[in-house]
Amino acid sequence: MKREFGLVIVLIVLFGVCHWAQPRFTDPRNLNSILLWMPLLLVAAVGQFPVIVARGIDISIGSILGLSAISVGVLLKSNPHLPVPALFVIGALVGLLLGCLNGLVIAFGKVPAVVATIGTLTAFRGLTFVLSQGEQVNSTAVPDSLTKLASKGIDIGQVTLSWLLVIGLLVAAIAWFAARYLQFYRDIFAYGSNPDAAYLRGISPKTVQMIGYGASGLLSGVAGTMYLARFGTANPGSVGSGFELIVIAAVAIGGVKITGGSGSIPGVILGCLLLASINVALVVLGIDANWQTLVYGATILIALIIDTLSNRRRALA
Amino acid sequence: MKRPEWIPAILTIAVVVFFAAISPDFRDFRYLLSNTSLYAETGLLAIGMTLIIISGNIDLSVGSSVVLTACLVAKFSSEGTPLPVSVLFALIIGTLLGTINGLLITLAKLPSFLVTLATMALFRGAAEAIMGPASAKVPHALKGIDRPDLFGLPYPLLIFLVVLAIVGIVLHRMILGRWLFGIGTNAEAARYTGFPVNKATISAFAITGLLVGIAALILDSRLGVARNDLAKGYELEAITIVVAGGTAISGGKGTMLGTLLSWLLLYFTKTGMGVNNVKPEYQLTIVGLILVLSVFAQNVAASFSNTRQPKPTKIQTG
Numbered sequence: 001m002k003r004e005f006g007l008v009i010v011l012i013v014l015f016g017v018c019h020w021a022q023p024r025f026t027d028p029r030n031l032n033s034i035l036l037w038m039p040l041l042l043v044a045a046v047g048q049f050p051v052i053v054a055r056g057i058d059i060s061i062g063s064i065l066g067l068s069a070i071s072v073g074v075l076l077k078s079n080p081h082l083p084v085p086a087l088f089v090i091g092a093l094v095g096l097l098l099g100c101l102n103g104l105v106i107a108f109g110k111v112p113a114v115v116a117t118i119g120t121l122t123a124f125r126g127l128t129f130v131l132s133q134g135e136q137v138n139s140t141a142v143p144d145s146l147t148k149l150a151s152k153g154i155d156i157g158q159v160t161l162s163w164l165l166v167i168g169l170l171v172a173a174i175a176w177f178a179a180r181y182l183q184f185y186r187d188i189f190a191y192g193s194n195p196d197a198a199y200l201r202g203i204s205p206k207t208v209q210m211i212g213y214g215a216s217g218l219l220s221g222v223a224g225t226m227y228l229a230r231f232g233t234a235n236p237g238s239v240g241s242g243f244e245l246i247v248i249a250a251v252a253i254g255g256v257k258i259t260g261g262s263g264s265i266p267g268v269i270l271g272c273l274l275l276a277s278i279n280v281a282l283v284v285l286g287i288d289a290n291w292q293t294l295v296y297g298a299t300i301l302i303a304l305i306i307d308t309l310s311n312r313r314r315a316l317a
Numbered sequence: 318m319k320r321p322e323w324i325p326a327i328l329t330i331a332v333v334v335f336f337a338a339i340s341p342d343f344r345d346f347r348y349l350l351s352n353t354s355l356y357a358e359t360g361l362l363a364i365g366m367t368l369i370i371i372s373g374n375i376d377l378s379v380g381s382s383v384v385l386t387a388c389l390v391a392k393f394s395s396e397g398t399p400l401p402v403s404v405l406f407a408l409i410i411g412t413l414l415g416t417i418n419g420l421l422i423t424l425a426k427l428p429s430f431l432v433t434l435a436t437m438a439l440f441r442g443a444a445e446a447i448m449g450p451a452s453a454k455v456p457h458a459l460k461g462i463d464r465p466d467l468f469g470l471p472y473p474l475l476i477f478l479v480v481l482a483i484v485g486i487v488l489h490r491m492i493l494g495r496w497l498f499g500i501g502t503n504a505e506a507a508r509y510t511g512f513p514v515n516k517a518t519i520s521a522f523a524i525t526g527l528l529v530g531i532a533a534l535i536l537d538s539r540l541g542v543a544r545n546d547l548a549k550g551y552e553l554e555a556i557t558i559v560v561a562g563g564t565a566i567s568g569g570k571g572t573m574l575g576t577l578l579s580w581l582l583l584y585f586t587k588t589g590m591g592v593n594n595v596k597p598e599y600q601l602t603i604v605g606l607i608l609v610l611s612v613f614a615q616n617v618a619a620s621f622s623n624t625r626q627p628k629p630t631k632i633q634t635g
Contacts, residue, residue, distance in 0.1 A: 057430070105609055105613070109609075109612075109613045109616060110616045111609060111612045111613055111616065112566045112567060112612070114375060114430055114566065115556070115560050115566045115608065115609070115612055116609055116612070118553055118556060118608065119557075119605045119606070119608035119609035119612075120605060120609065121553070121605070122550075122553055122601050122602070122604055122605030122608070123601070123602045123605030123606055123609070124605075125601055125602075125605075126598050126599060126600070126601035126602025126603070126605065127602055128598075129596075129597075129598030129599075129601070130598055130599065130602070134598070245434060245437070245438055248431075248434065249434075249435075252431065258428060258431055259428065288446075290445045290446050290448075290449050290450070291442070291445075291446045292442070292445075293438055293441055293442030293445050293446075294438075294439060294442030294443050294445065294446045295442070296438055296442060297435050297436065297437070297438030297439030297440075297441075297442045298439055298442075300434075300435040300438065301421070301432070301435040301436070301439060304425070304427055304431055304432070304435060305421075305425050305427070308425050308426055308427055309425075
């Protein structure tokens, strides 16, 4: 739990510094925008978690999010009265299908994960254009019952936990339970720490990889429907593009060892919260929009370096 | 499978025959040649990427490095700097960016795909910060490298081929190449053998940086303006070329010939789709598929050759 403790301290320091520099940072309105930043990130990061623990990586999640958001949008055009749960099921199914495709290519085709998912990143993005005919999903097509999930929620004082965030935390809670108590999740950890030993113990690498990439796809698909709920529109060219970078950064900052074998769901939640806070802080501190990507990249790099340095010290002690 | 290059070679021939049969435009040799200018930039990046991937690393930041260099050079040279100084400036900036990647990977002991995922955002972010939404005009002296040609060969193609030959010699005939193959096969063993692992890794990234500088110059010269949203997806295309050319993504295996052949494959495929008015979005899907399928095909081929009985070693007697 040491790692999570450190993250909490970083968060407190970040909030303190930002509040000192710009008191507006801790306004309820601003906290709301941090909380609204989190759900998509959190759901996709929980999906990425088993993949990275099992020594893999899924770079295609931004395109999976995009393709499932567009699929839901296209379906909504012809059936505008689909109920909200159905929209989530459709998003999830599209994501699961694409994730399993990744899994098949990686587990059975033995294509390295980086290559396979860079390839499917492009292929899925192309399919997004094909499916949407290049047209964006209009806000008129997205029903209010869906966008309400982002604007309404549980109010605590002036701070709102949107329904999207509730869904995100629920997903994280299920994953946390699974990672702690379910055997197949323990198998993923075992495989990530030592694939050879895990194999001798009877853990099939193919199963581990299929579950990982399937979960990653499924949850990115859910995030696709959440994207429509939050933004109300989706452009086939830009929906979810670059999302993989943010998610992988959140997971890495959350203390999941990028070389596999260890990590925790509470860490991932804190990593997402930290990234969301940094992003909102950039806006509130009035940093020119043109500088945001730069500061963002630097943050990730610094987090990675701190991570390696602290790991090295722990190894020496 | 001793020579995995036969896969891109056969595919290239098949693609050429197919498109030549269905479209007369594809048979126009002059058009085909002039079109190579569009692919020289990612080709140059692929040459550097071959070194990096053979050493067991990857560089996801090359597209961002190109855009940052291109923007800096355009900005710098539009203030009336003479051409040779601008060229030198581009090469230095590119090499510097590559070296930064190499240093971060070796000194901080971080996986290369993570470091370069971060510098991918960092470098493009720097380009966005420097340029803002504006675009910088490239001065006249630097423009139009793709227009004139030598004996009918466009200059970008010539630069690509010359660089390919030089880096090919470095990879296959010089000690740096041996080090990179060694590191890619087994970094720990290479370290114990006394290979200068860090030096070689940084060199591979620095060489790629130098090629980034050249690619940025060609991009500036070809387009005449620089903006912060150029060169998107270049890293993907470079990786596709390298991996489809039979270089093992896990390192230790690969040839420059394979990179050349698969560059031809990608170029003919894209040109063929272009002259047949295939929509760009379909092209995107097809390029992604080429990447995955070529690696898959190589795995299948390798598994067939592995199951064959190994030939008994000849023992020299007398």
